[in-house]
Amino acid sequence: MNRELTHWTGPEGLPRFDLIDDGDFAPAFDRELTAAEAAHEAIAANPDAPTFDNTIAAMEVADEGLNRLLSIFYTLAGVDSNDARQALQRDFAPRLAEYGSRISMDPRLYARVKAVAEGAEELVPEDRRIIELALRDLTRAGAGLNPEDRTRMAAIRARLAVLTTDFTQNVLADERDFILPVADDRLAGLPDWLVRAMRAAARERGLQGQAVTLNRSLIVPFLEHADDRALRETAFRAWIARGSGQGAGGAKTDNLPLVQEILQLRHERARLLGHDDFASWKLETQMAATPDRVEDLLSQVWTAARARAAEDQDKLTAMLHADGVNGTLEAWDWRHYAERLRQQEHSIDAGQVAPYLTLEAMLGAVFDVAHRLFALEFEVLEAPLWAPDVRAWRVTRGGRLMAIFVGDFFARPSKRSGAWCSALQVQHKIGEGQRAIVVNVCNFTPPETAGGPAFLSWDDARTLFHEFGHATHHILSDVSWPSISGTSVAQDFVELPSQLYEHWLEQPSVLDAHARHHETGAPLPADLRDRLLAAGNADAGFSTVEYLESALVDLAFHRGAPPADAMARQAEVLHDLDAPAAIPMRHATPHFAHVFAGDGYAAGYYSYMWSEVMDADAFAAFEETGDVFDPATARRLVETILSRGGSAPADDLWMAFRGRMPGVDALLKGRGLT
The missing domain is CATH 1.10.1370.40 (Neurolysin; domain 3)
Incomplete structure (x- = not known):
């Protein structure tokens, strides 16, 4: 057994990654999973009366070794995947789901936590908080269900673990397998820095010349700058085809059957727990609390964003026609002409910056x-x-x-x-x-x-x-x-x-202090800096619309009965919104990893905008002092939010910092949509 997986000996307690081999993971996983199960069994079977120490505190450390092992494994699986690690992911996922189900639906643990909660009044606030969260999580996991429903819940969780793992690996395969060589005579419009990056990408894939991959930091600037419309279309279609069965992996990376089953199982899970749908279950513990509140926020912003995007589309279409292209502005055109418009209106050239x-x-x-x-x-x-x-x-x-x-x-x-x-x-x-x-x-x-x-x-x-x-x-x-x-x-x-x-x-x-020329050390010229900042919201209609489309489709998928055809439901939502055809979703369903690579952002992609309402108001707290580095405000941010983690409900933490709930006006102003 490689003890380095759980007993880290590197500098400042880091793992020694140079001492870890893929073959070490399976035996270590077996050992640590068994140890974690035994630790939880000891808590559940403890004949002593439940106390904070022998139940809640003990549960906090019961799977410490397993967590340390998995933190290394999933870090490596995300940053440097290979066939061995993907196979291990497929093996670990259902076993971890089964383990999680046994622990979170153990009626003995549930009874002990409930007993501790009943006598928690004398404990300090943090201790009361983790009791509250432990009881909530056990309840939401299904610990209070009858035996038959607990069995079905465990099966659902195990199957979801397999499906979400497969979803992730399919997207990765399509991203890994696509490369578009770009000949020297088709580089028109591309700045030197981007051509250099494309050459590095080609070299990394064993090719001569330059190429485009589906790395966002490469394909987005390519779509912005490439004059070759046919190449833009080819690259864009490959980008949005990830996980659809039409990408580089073909049918073997088709995520749509996985999406259908994931949505069905999530709905069934929520119904078993007494909720109308998955969105209602998921949002119960969030600041938003209900799907109606989420839809209200998104709808308020959609109206302004859609109007701005329509204005911009007219300008971009005129530019397209001026280039001698008859027809409509397409999705692979928008970024290109938006970048040219930004350069015209703000005299900004990305190559200068x-x-x-x-x-x-x-x-x-x-x-x-x-x-x-x-x-x-x-x-x-x-x-x-x-x-x-x-x-x-x-x-x-x-x-x-x-x-x-x-x-x-x-x-x-x-x-x-x-x-x-x-x-x-x-x-x-x-x-x-x-x-x-x-x-x-x-x-x-x-x-x-x-x-x-x-x-x-x-x-x-x-x-x-x-x-x-x-x-x-x-x-x-x-x-x-x-x-x-x-x-x-x-x-x-x-x-x-x-x-x-x-x-x-x-x-x-x-x-001024840090944006310095890499060769001369000269600061970014003040006039260029000011134009760069002024151009910050140049394409705000596009960026807001593409995000909101994804957020509203995510909400629609998880609200009410699951759709019989996810892509048809996606199309229906976009049609009802009158979404611009030239602005597709930021994350189309087949590669919407936020939502289908796990439950984290499922029915929760809206959260970026919910948080943006707060971040705009939070930064205003600094601006109101006349110093964006105001020490007292920064100290209050640390004391009320950054140091506190989940030790109190999010609403309470926010109120402690700001003293009032924010409104959507600061967000609209920040995005230039007012």
Whole structure:
């Protein structure tokens, strides 16, 4: 048995990834799963009367070894997938679901937690909170069901684990297997930095010349800049075909049958628990509380966004026709003409900006903002990680170690698309306590040459800030129990810290200090900076519409009876919205990983906008002081939100910070939709 999987011996307690082999996982999983089951059985069968210590506190640490093992495994499965890891995922998923069902639906544990809850009045607030959450989670898992329904619930969860794993792997396969070579005579319109990135992508796939892959950091700027309309169409169709059976993997990566079964099983699960539908069950524990409140928010924003998109579509269509193209503006045209319009209206050329937005420069900005707001310091930590270009830092405050931060920033064929924040371990105070080891993963285009600069788009820079905002939630966490640590909050509250942090990217003082030319060190010229910031909402109608389409389709899928045909239901929702044909969903159903790669954002994709309502108002709290780095406001943010995790309901945490609930006006103003 490889003890490194659960007893980490690397610098500052990091795992030694260089000592881990894929063959180590299966035996370690068997061992740790058995140990976790035994620990929970000991709690459930304890003949002593239930107490906080012998029930609730014991449950907090019962699966510690299993969690440590799985944090390593799923990190590697996401950032560097291979056939062995995919096979292990398919093996682990139903077994973990079965284990979770046995624990969360054990009537003995349920009875013990209920007994502890009845005498919890004298406990401190955090202890009462984890009792409340444990009882809620057991109830929502089905612990109170009759034996027959518990058996059916366990079967549903096991099957969903298989389906969502297959969904993820199908999308990854389509993304991995597609590549579009682009000949030298078809590069018109592409800036030098993008051509260099395309050459790096081709070289990584063993090709000469340059190519487009389905990495978002590559395909989006290609669609924005390529003059070759036929190439744009080919690339775009491949991008939206992921998981549909029409992508690079063909029928073997068709996710639509999986989607149908996932929706059916989720509905059945909710009905077993006494809810009308999955959306009602899911939203019960969120800030939004009900599907009606979600739809009300999204509908308010849709009207303004749709109107702005219609205005922009007229302008872009005129530009298309001026180029001699007769016909309608298509989805593969929108980004191209929107970028040209942005250049015309704001005199912005992405090629002018790119030399100033290197990864190193923007990391400096991210860390500087964290220092000015939260007094955090970052020191490079040399450690053996999973790839040579993955990096780590010690995060300290006043000389005290706060956390370890790990960054995996570059795309690779084996990496899941998108960007995310996770934790190898979370902060808690049990025993000697532990600090978070937090991981940010992105898919930026790697440098053309080893050791050379990596150029980011403005959207990439925003992603870097966004994911580090999540990281602050882990780094600054200061709670007693792992189950309420860091980002363990309501789904529609979890995006508040990340989206709030994005605002500091847009501060002139931050750009002046850090957006420096990679060769000369000269700062981004003030007039170019101002034009860049002024262009921030240049295509707000498009970005808001594509997001809302996905959020409203997600809600429709999970509200009421599941659709007999998911794609037909998607089309119906978009038709009823009068959605512009040239603006497809940001995430079409066959590759909507937020919703179908797990339950996390299912009936919850709206949460980005719910959090945006709060982040706009939260940043206004800084602006109202006259100093966006106001120490007192930053301290209040830490004390009421960032350090508190899930130790209190999200509404209470927000009210403690702001003193009132926010309205949608700040969001509309921030997006330029008023």
